[in-house]
Amino acid sequence: MSVGVLITCGVLLTAAAILAMSRVERGPSMLDRIVAIDVMVAAIIGCLAILSAWSGRVDLVPVLMVLALVGFVGSVTLARFAAAEPDEERRILTPEEIAEADAKVRAELEEES
Amino acid sequence: MNVSDIAMVASSVLLVLGSLLTLIAAIGVTRFPDLLARMHAATKPQVLGLVLMMAGLALALGTSQVTWKLTLVVLFQLITAPVSAHMVGRAGYRTGKVRSDLLVVDELTDDLRAAREEADR
Amino acid sequence: MRAGGPRTWLEKFPMVLWLTALWVLFWGELSLANVLVGVLIGLFVMTVMPMPRIGFEGRVSVIGTAILLGKFAVDVAMASVQVAGQALRFGRDPHGAVIRVPLRGHSDLFLTLTAVLCSLVPGSIIVEAHRLSGTLYVHILDVPTVGGVEKAKADVLAQERRVLYALATDADIAEAGLPPRPWKRSRGNRPNAASAVDNGRPTDGEGTVTR
Numbered sequence: 001m002s003v004g005v006l007i008t009c010g011v012l013l014t015a016a017a018i019l020a021m022s023r024v025e026r027g028p029s030m031l032d033r034i035v036a037i038d039v040m041v042a043a044i045i046g047c048l049a050i051l052s053a054w055s056g057r058v059d060l061v062p063v064l065m066v067l068a069l070v071g072f073v074g075s076v077t078l079a080r081f082a083a084a085e086p087d088e089e090r091r092i093l094t095p096e097e098i099a100e101a102d103a104k105v106r107a108e109l110e111e112e113s
Numbered sequence: 114m115n116v117s118d119i120a121m122v123a124s125s126v127l128l129v130l131g132s133l134l135t136l137i138a139a140i141g142v143t144r145f146p147d148l149l150a151r152m153h154a155a156t157k158p159q160v161l162g163l164v165l166m167m168a169g170l171a172l173a174l175g176t177s178q179v180t181w182k183l184t185l186v187v188l189f190q191l192i193t194a195p196v197s198a199h200m201v202g203r204a205g206y207r208t209g210k211v212r213s214d215l216l217v218v219d220e221l222t223d224d225l226r227a228a229r230e231e232a233d234r
Numbered sequence: 235m236r237a238g239g240p241r242t243w244l245e246k247f248p249m250v251l252w253l254t255a256l257w258v259l260f261w262g263e264l265s266l267a268n269v270l271v272g273v274l275i276g277l278f279v280m281t282v283m284p285m286p287r288i289g290f291e292g293r294v295s296v297i298g299t300a301i302l303l304g305k306f307a308v309d310v311a312m313a314s315v316q317v318a319g320q321a322l323r324f325g326r327d328p329h330g331a332v333i334r335v336p337l338r339g340h341s342d343l344f345l346t347l348t349a350v351l352c353s354l355v356p357g358s359i360i361v362e363a364h365r366l367s368g369t370l371y372v373h374i375l376d377v378p379t380v381g382g383v384e385k386a387k388a389d390v391l392a393q394e395r396r397v398l399y400a401l402a403t404d405a406d407i408a409e410a411g412l413p414p415r416p417w418k419r420s421r422g423n424r425p426n427a428a429s430a431v432d433n434g435r436p437t438d439g440e441g442t443v444t445r
Binding site for chain 1: 143204
């Protein structure tokens with residue numbers, strides 16, 4: 001593996017991590033953050049992979065295995081907690097609100113077409 | 114150009130492609146307007162990106178032991194990714210994080226409303 | 235279907251085999267000691283943490299599984315490119331949809347498998363799965379890209395058909411209202427069945443097979 005490949009992959013993955021981090025910061029909800037963190041984990045797995053390919057370190061492979069196995073625990077835990085939020089956020093929209101939103105979307109779609 | 118050279122080039126290509134997919138996913142997560150759309154973007158590096166990167170890594174390391182372990186990495190990810198995706202998607206829908214105004218068709222809300230009207234009667 | 239009661243050795247066997255294989259792969263070396271310890275740990279795990287039965291009653295078809303996995307790989311690759319295109323098309327937000335797909339099979343296992351495969355393919359996420367009616371609610375990232383709501387529903391149903399063809403018994407397939415496996419049919423004595431090839435569209439009742 002050449003230095004060029006290492007640098008290219010490194011830049012791509014760093015950019016990905018920074019973008020994911022910006023979504024973690026902006027939210028707006030915990031679920032958006034956890035989705036962004038999933039991407040972050042993917043970027044970390046990628047970084048470990050290129051590091052391992054560059055240096056030939058086989059001992060990083062178990063770390064990859066652990067990350068792939070454990071990565072979903074955080075998401076599931078947070079998704080469980082997402083139910084315990086204020087009533088205002090928990091409720092599903094009322095029929096009137098949905099009808100209103102629906103009408104709006106349909107009108108917009110008709111305008112577009 | 115011998116076999117190991119070809120393997121090296123192939124592994125480089127695969128690793129770059131995987132990194133690129135991760136970056137595009139991050140762009141999608143940053144750019145898409147609502148939770149579910151962001152989740153679509155996030156599934157991509159978890160499945161195809163990971164497969165590409167692990168294939169690249171297997172070619173670069175080139176021992177069969179490691180190849181088996183990397184297959185396991187992909188397998189674990191394929192087993193666990195749908196679990197978290199479903200949990201997050203469902204929690205998002207139930208906690209009202211899904212913006213119905215961005216959906217063209219929303220048959221789940223229709224059905225929930227029908228069920229609620231049924232219960233009211 | 236026998237319910238409850240301790241498992242027989244035969245029932246435990248596949249799970250122990252899988253756990254042993256995992257253990258050997260973790261160590262990365264196929265030696266007698268690894269296999270023995272793996273079997274012991276497998277049995278220990280099965281005893282301490284028994285899993286509920288899922289009641290798999292099916293017939294694994296090699297051709298069906300090959301088609302399922304092959305199509306899945308192609309789907310993942312193509313859908314990834316589509317979603318990547320969506321992410322890079324700035325200035326245009328995707329038009330998503332949540333669609334209701336009533337599945338035709340009647341087994342929890344096939345419902346789960348279909349849902350898992352659908353959510354692994356980028357561009358579709360299972361938002362809700364209603365077990366009693368066997369209904370999946372699928373979120374589609376961008377309706378125009380996949381070619382309309384009906385096409386998206388047909389895709390999910392086609393996925394289910396491949397799952398059934400890979401793993402279900404002939405009786406289950408017929409009960410779901412699907413024609414029998416195409417590669418079986420050519421050998422069988424059903425002269426007019428070839429015309430009824432289901433191309434994944436939900437045609438209620440039309441695809442039913444007289445047994």
